[in-house]
Amino acid sequence: MTNAILEERKDQIHRTGQGDIDIACNRESLAGAVSQRACVFCGSRVVLYPIADALHLVHGPIGCAVYTWDIRGALSSGPELHRQSFSTDLQEVDVIFGGEKKLEAALDELIDRHSPKAAFVYSTCIVGIIGDDLEAVCRQMSEKKGIPVLPVMSEGFKGSKREGYLAACTAMFKLVGTEDVSDVSPVSVNILGDFNLAGEIWIIREYFRRMGVEVVANITGDGRVRDVGRSHGAALNLVQCSGATLDLAKMMEEKYGKPFIRVSYLGIEDMADSLYQVADFFKDIDPNIVKRTEELVKEELSKLMPEVARYRKDLEGKKVAMYVGGSFKAFSLLKAFRHLGMKVVMVGSQTGTKEDYAELERISDPGTILVDDANPLELSAFIKEKDVDLFVGGVKERPIAYKLGVGFCDHNHERKEALEGFEGMLNFAREVHSSVMSPVWSFVPRRANKINTIEKEAGNE
Amino acid sequence: MSKVKNKVERPNFVSTTNACKLCTPLGAAMAFRGVEGSIPFLHGSQGCATYMRRYVISHFREPVDIASSALGEKAAVYGGGANLKKGILNVMKKYEPEMIGVATTCLTETIGDDVPMILHEFHKEFGDLKLPKIVRVSTASYNGTHTDGWHGAVCSMVEQLCTEKAEADGSVNILPNMISCEDVRELKDICDHFGVKSTILPDISETLDGPALEDYVKIPSGGTPIADIKNMSAASGTIEFGRCLGPRTGGVALEKNFAVKNHRIGIPMGLRETDVLFDTLEDITGTPTPRRYELERGRLIDAYVDGHKYVFGKRAVVYGEEDLVTGLCAFLSEIGVDVILAGTGARGRGMAESIAAVTDGVASKMPIIREGVDFQDIADEAGELKPDLMIGHSKGYKYAKAWNIPLIRVGFPIHDRFGGQRILHLGYGGALSMFDKIVNAVLEKKQTDSDIGYGYL
Numbered sequence: 032m033t034n035a036i037l038e039e040r041k042d043q044i045h046r047t048g049q050g051d052i053d054i055a056c057n058r059e060s061l062a063g064a065v066s067q068r069a070c071v072f073c074g075s076r077v078v079l080y081p082i083a084d085a086l087h088l089v090h091g092p093i094g095c096a097v098y099t100w101d102i103r104g105a106l107s108s109g110p111e112l113h114r115q116s117f118s119t120d121l122q123e124v125d126v127i128f129g130g131e132k133k134l135e136a137a138l139d140e141l142i143d144r145h146s147p148k149a150a151f152v153y154s155t156c157i158v159g160i161i162g163d164d165l166e167a168v169c170r171q172m173s174e175k176k177g178i179p180v181l182p183v184m185s186e187g188f189k190g191s192k193r194e195g196y197l198a199a200c201t202a203m204f205k206l207v208g209t210e211d212v213s214d215v216s217p218v219s220v221n222i223l224g225d226f227n228l229a230g231e232i233w234i235i236r237e238y239f240r241r242m243g244v245e246v247v248a249n250i251t252g253d254g255r256v257r258d259v260g261r262s263h264g265a266a267l268n269l270v271q272c273s274g275a276t277l278d279l280a281k282m283m284e285e286k287y288g289k290p291f292i293r294v295s296y297l298g299i300e301d302m303a304d305s306l307y308q309v310a311d312f313f314k315d316i317d318p319n320i321v322k323r324t325e326e327l328v329k330e331e332l333s334k335l336m337p338e339v340a341r342y343r344k345d346l347e348g349k350k351v352a353m354y355v356g357g358s359f360k361a362f363s364l365l366k367a368f369r370h371l372g373m374k375v376v377m378v379g380s381q382t383g384t385k386e387d388y389a390e391l392e393r394i395s396d397p398g399t400i401l402v403d404d405a406n407p408l409e410l411s412a413f414i415k416e417k418d419v420d421l422f423v424g425g426v427k428e429r430p431i432a433y434k435l436g437v438g439f440c441d442h443n444h445e446r447k448e449a450l451e452g453f454e455g456m457l458n459f460a461r462e463v464h465s466s467v468m469s470p471v472w473s474f475v476p477r478r479a480n481k482i483n484t485i486e487k488e489a490g491n492e
Numbered sequence: 493m494s495k496v497k498n499k500v501e502r503p504n505f506v507s508t509t510n511a512c513k514l515c516t517p518l519g520a521a522m523a524f525r526g527v528e529g530s531i532p533f534l535h536g537s538q539g540c541a542t543y544m545r546r547y548v549i550s551h552f553r554e555p556v557d558i559a560s561s562a563l564g565e566k567a568a569v570y571g572g573g574a575n576l577k578k579g580i581l582n583v584m585k586k587y588e589p590e591m592i593g594v595a596t597t598c599l600t601e602t603i604g605d606d607v608p609m610i611l612h613e614f615h616k617e618f619g620d621l622k623l624p625k626i627v628r629v630s631t632a633s634y635n636g637t638h639t640d641g642w643h644g645a646v647c648s649m650v651e652q653l654c655t656e657k658a659e660a661d662g663s664v665n666i667l668p669n670m671i672s673c674e675d676v677r678e679l680k681d682i683c684d685h686f687g688v689k690s691t692i693l694p695d696i697s698e699t700l701d702g703p704a705l706e707d708y709v710k711i712p713s714g715g716t717p718i719a720d721i722k723n724m725s726a727a728s729g730t731i732e733f734g735r736c737l738g739p740r741t742g743g744v745a746l747e748k749n750f751a752v753k754n755h756r757i758g759i760p761m762g763l764r765e766t767d768v769l770f771d772t773l774e775d776i777t778g779t780p781t782p783r784r785y786e787l788e789r790g791r792l793i794d795a796y797v798d799g800h801k802y803v804f805g806k807r808a809v810v811y812g813e814e815d816l817v818t819g820l821c822a823f824l825s826e827i828g829v830d831v832i833l834a835g836t837g838a839r840g841r842g843m844a845e846s847i848a849a850v851t852d853g854v855a856s857k858m859p860i861i862r863e864g865v866d867f868q869d870i871a872d873e874a875g876e877l878k879p880d881l882m883i884g885h886s887k888g889y890k891y892a893k894a895w896n897i898p899l900i901r902v903g904f905p906i907h908d909r910f911g912g913q914r915i916l917h918l919g920y921g922g923a924l925s926m927f928d929k930i931v932n933a934v935l936e937k938k939q940t941d942s943d944i945g946y947g948y949l
Contacts, residue, residue: 157598
């Protein structure tokens with residue numbers, strides 16, 4: 032089992048209950064380790080992608096743009112410019128003579144054609160190397176076109192996905208404070224770190240509407256440039272996910288004195304707790320908000336719980352492993368699985384921090400494997416060791432589970448099923464149930480052979 | 493005769509919107525996956541390998557492990573040699589591969605890493621270890637498309653692995669271009685029925701479409717055995733598929749180095765291009781085409797007759813890799829479908845001439861041919877041309893939906909439908925299956941659009 036783990040990666044793996052946790056994280060992926068992790072460009076692209084009325088231009092050769100073309104489930108209630116893939120498609124001649132002229136021309140053409148409210152220009156590896164002055168080109172185009180044209184300094188090699196989050200937040204922060212906020216309610220929030228996958232943000236916004244809370248900006252799901260511009264008018268920032276937009280919240284705290292709280296809309300407790308935290312924050316200016324929130328939660332739970340109980344009957348005692356992008360999500364998932372009677376035996380993430388892993392250690396059962404920045408061989412070794420019934424991850428992890436004959440639940444940004452909120456919890460339970468309970472698993476070699484062995488042994492007795 | 497236009501001649505269009513191509517290293521990684529015991533390795537930053545894995549996985553629904561030298565900022569400044577060596581050692585430790593296929597990326601090409609020299613040093617430093625074969629290919633992503641990466645990798649494997657003249661053994665080499673797993677299986681069957689030993693390079697039929705397993709295998713079974721690649725100089729001939737190939741290919745290298753005659757034919761799509769394949773196999777083996785394929789050919793013509801009225805005069809937009817587009821044009825011209833626009837993201841390999849050659853004598857007119865285009869360009873022109881059908885990979889869906897016409901999915905990538913790896917494009921069987929699909933798409937469209945709802949058509 033251990034031969035799946037390279038010596039240099041051993042300190043990125045921890046088993047709970049076996050001494051103090053001191054997991055190494057936030058370091059460069061190891062060469063040749065086949066990491067599941069992407070790059071800085073990926074991080075910034077993920078965060079900014081769902082701003083639907085902005086132009087997203089990738090300055091580089093074609094690959095970076097094409098591999099991020101409309102693969103995500105981030106929905107828009109209006110414009111859908113984000114679903115197109117724009118690139119300067121650098122050629123050899125541009126690499127030799129520089130790509131600034133081409134970038135200018137591309138912006139000129141695309142801004143005229145699509146009339147976006149702003150443009151984000153992503154820098155890729157090669158742009159960092161050939162040294163195009165992105166900032167100068169963007170500044171000049173801003174003046175020429177009269178819209179914000181924002182450079183996103185996201186050269187792939189300059190760190191991991193996390194640095195990409197910061198690059199995205201830095202670019203976005205330039206928009207904050209550019210719009211009038213005189214009509215914003217004192218009971219108002221910004222939703223940060225939600226990407227409106229399969230319309231999830233609409234579920235959450237509806238909860239806030241019922242609570243009497245105005246949502247000023249969704250950052251970035253179903254996002255709009257103007258909303259980001261007036262987001263400094265909101266009283267409170269709600270930061271979801273493992274810090275993809277945490278940097279932005281911190282910048283807004285520093286410059287505009289806006290407080291933030293970290294929330295999660297996944298699972299039952301965390302969803303309810305997030306709403307209660309918001310209610311608590313506003314209770315002095317709106318004393319009835321707590322009661323309204325309690326009623327909302329009660330109403331939703333009375334619909335949800337009987338359904339969950341039905342699924343739980345089948346799922347009780349089944350084992351789960353998960354490998355997610357941000358580890359904050361893992362906290363909520365862990366609790367959500369407990370509601371389904373399931374036991375989480377492995378948790379991994381691409382971008383966890385020391386604090387995140389310490390929290391995971393605290394809430395996990397003893398013997399749970401915690402892993403930072405894993406790869407297919409490690410993941411498959413853990414799945415086998417723990418003999419799990421379900422694996423949670425993204426597109427790259429799916430075939431690893433399936434090859435081993437293990438159920439899989441897609442919980443990354445490409446999912447097209449809403450899993451947030453109380454409705455989402457029901458979808459989640461249904462999906463988990465339909466995967467774990469499918470009869471197909473009795474035919475896969477790993478299970479079939481096990482069943483044969485058991486039958487054979489039983490026959491011998 | 494058609495005009496070939498590309499962006500260079502249309503300076504008012506400089507940006508790319510919704511590209512109709514993928515990048516060079518992706519093609520190389522896919523080709524390296526078709527060799528037994530092989531693992532693709534991208535020399536660049538971590539993101540490239542991860543993105544490409546993700547992309548390839550979504551089509552094949554198989555684990556696709558692609559290693560990376562995971563260059564960080566320091567390596568980008570001081571050179572990636574150390575990371576490349578360390579990465580290879582780690583891959584050796586964990587995967588125990590027989591071959592590592594190293595492809596460069598835009599980053600390492602631009603910082604000027606001398607990969608042959610780094611690998612030479614690597615062999616000197618670690619010569620005491622049991623080293624796998626290491627094949628390298630230069631794939632700057634600002635040069636060409638994924639097809640170029642594919643052909644480059646195939647050529648590199650031939651040049652770097654087949655280095656000695658082997659004793660003639662009457663076998664045939666097939667370099668099949670970017671085709672599906674099912675297509676490779678079809679080719680193997682054809683060779684088996686001809687009774688000829690074949691080396692198909694690459695062979696992705698098992699490595700990218702494997703069975704359910706008891707254990708996670710580090711490297712999937714199947715693929716072209718390295719011993720067979722070494723032995724390609726023993727063949728009686730090479731058949732390489734592609735009318736739009738560059739001057740440097742595996743077939744050319746084998747002919748130049750070992751006088752193995754190279755037969756360059758189109759991807760065998762449709763009746764006439766498949767006839768060329770069978771004629772070539774007859775030539776090389778001296779064996780007549782087995783009866784089962786004569787029957788299959790007969791059934792294909794029978795189907796063409798049965799279905800001709802449904803499709804005659806329909807107007808199709810076709811897009812994708814140059815050779816796939818050429819093959820589709822060959823096939824469509826035979827069934828009376830007018831290709832009104834044939835587009836590719838690649839350029840400069842003579843697609844117009846190829847299409848003219850394969851449709852000669854049957855097509856009612858030549859399509860408008862566009863090289864170096866993206867979907868914005870295709871849509872600008874095709875929208876006015878009022879097509880009835882789109883034929884190509886999943887990426888055209890948005891446009892087919894906007895025009896309310898069927899999209900017949902072929903080629904790569906197919907990630908909005910199931911079973912892309914099992915689509916048969918080649919041979920008489922492939923033509924039959926594509927014909928069925930097209931006729932049925934036309935019938936379905938007619939039924940859906942009709943108020944009457946005939947249930948008997």
